[in-house]
Amino acid sequence: MARHDEVLIALRQIIRATDLYSRKLSKVAGLTAPQLLILQAIASQGEMTMGDIATEVSVSQATVTTILDRLEKRGLIERKRGERDKRRVYAYLTDAGRDIMERAPTPLQDEFMSRFSRLEDWEQSLILSSLQRVAAMMNAGDIDASPVLDLGAIDRIQPAAGRRRTDSSFETDQK
Amino acid sequence: MARHDEVLIALRQIIRATDLYSRKLSKVAGLTAPQLLILQAIASQGEMTMGDIATEVSVSQATVTTILDRLEKRGLIERKRGERDKRRVYAYLTDAGRDIMERAPTPLQDEFMSRFSRLEDWEQSLILSSLQRVAAMMNAGDIDASPVLDLGAIDRIQPAAGRRRTDSSFETDQK
DNA sequence: GGAAACTATTTTGACATCTAAATATTATAT
DNA sequence: ATATAATATTTAGATGTCAAAATAGTTTCC
Numbered sequence: 001m002a003r004h005d006e007v008l009i010a011l012r013q014i015i016r017a018t019d020l021y022s023r024k025l026s027k028v029a030g031l032t033a034p035q036l037l038i039l040q041a042i043a044s045q046g047e048m049t050m051g052d053i054a055t056e057v058s059v060s061q062a063t064v065t066t067i068l069d070r071l072e073k074r075g076l077i078e079r080k081r082g083e084r085d086k087r088r089v090y091a092y093l094t095d096a097g098r099d100i101m102e103r104a105p106t107p108l109q110d111e112f113m114s115r116f117s118r119l120e121d122w123e124q125s126l127i128l129s130s131l132q133r134v135a136a137m138m139n140a141g142d143i144d145a146s147p148v149l150d151l152g153a154i155d156r157i158q159p160a161a162g163r164r165r166t167d168s169s170f171e172t173d174q175k
Numbered sequence: 176m177a178r179h180d181e182v183l184i185a186l187r188q189i190i191r192a193t194d195l196y197s198r199k200l201s202k203v204a205g206l207t208a209p210q211l212l213i214l215q216a217i218a219s220q221g222e223m224t225m226g227d228i229a230t231e232v233s234v235s236q237a238t239v240t241t242i243l244d245r246l247e248k249r250g251l252i253e254r255k256r257g258e259r260d261k262r263r264v265y266a267y268l269t270d271a272g273r274d275i276m277e278r279a280p281t282p283l284q285d286e287f288m289s290r291f292s293r294l295e296d297w298e299q300s301l302i303l304s305s306l307q308r309v310a311a312m313m314n315a316g317d318i319d320a321s322p323v324l325d326l327g328a329i330d331r332i333q334p335a336a337g338r339r340r341t342d343s344s345f346e347t348d349q350k
Numbered sequence: 351g352g353a354a355a356c357t358a359t360t361t362t363g364a365c366a367t368c369t370a371a372a373t374a375t376t377a378t379a380t
Numbered sequence: 381a382t383a384t385a386a387t388a389t390t391t392a393g394a395t396g397t398c399a400a401a402a403t404a405g406t407t408t409c410c
Contacts, residue, residue, distance in 0.1 A: 003299055008283050010306035012233050015190050017313035058187045064369050087375045087388040108183050115312045124178055130305035135305035137290045138192035238397050240360060262358045327407045
């Protein structure tokens, strides 16, 4: 099997394991991994705007909004509109939020954590730097995303079954 | 910053980059990464059941069902109920499916791929084996963890000595 | 032959996630 | 001061994803 296929498989397994752990966390601690990460970020800063959080935990702002909606509904955080600049919205932990966050497990598999920490120092840094390299190689492409690609294939995509394009990968259409 | 926090950050960046690429793929080629992976799996086998596909690409059966629903709606695959065993449902590529699949890019960032392939051989294998180790360390947890939860799955997990199944803890050994 | 046990798939209900568009507000330039 | 550009958040619409429950079909065993 080709190297890159093996890389792909390993990556998918890592992604899946992370997701499965998040669900387990949710059952055991009542918080998913992203929820916990966001709570931790807020706890460490005191107050944060959506944008701050998005940058900090590497997700889009829209995602932060929906996660905060759930956390707010459960009374774990509060939102407050900025006074100086009313476009901003600051998130704070409530006591309940601080409480649950402090007793929750880590957002990374505990099994993984303990295994990882048992490795020799050089092994840890080898793994870390490999991950960072992969991340860097992947993000590099984003920076100068090519706007121009051959879209010939796209026009042919939905010939079958006719009208219903649930997909909408193309231009606007209701005029 | 602690090592494991850095690991966590790198992982989230990788996960996000993978997701973003999938969306870009969807715009450019009309297929998301999982859709493409599933199409490729079917193409290589000729016909597959949901369970086969789930095992092959490392996702749950329910996920396969929803993805195939979309592919079927677009006329890229067809389902056919098994004749011998009517519980089974086989998925086949249509001509349109074969066509689009063949002209689609790889399911891994091309940017990443080309950078990766430009690395020295030893570097590639270092990175690959780091990823595999991380995957293994994460999946290991699945097997013997889950203390509090009632799991019917547990009885199906035989106390394997050395052999590690890198995938989900409870794949049915269909064969 | 029929009930119990097992196997395969689909459905249901939640989350996380993104982009693009819609809103709301602030800052800037004419 | 007013229109326009820039910034911050939310809403809308799509996927992907899973566990658990519901369905459907097969096997086994008395």
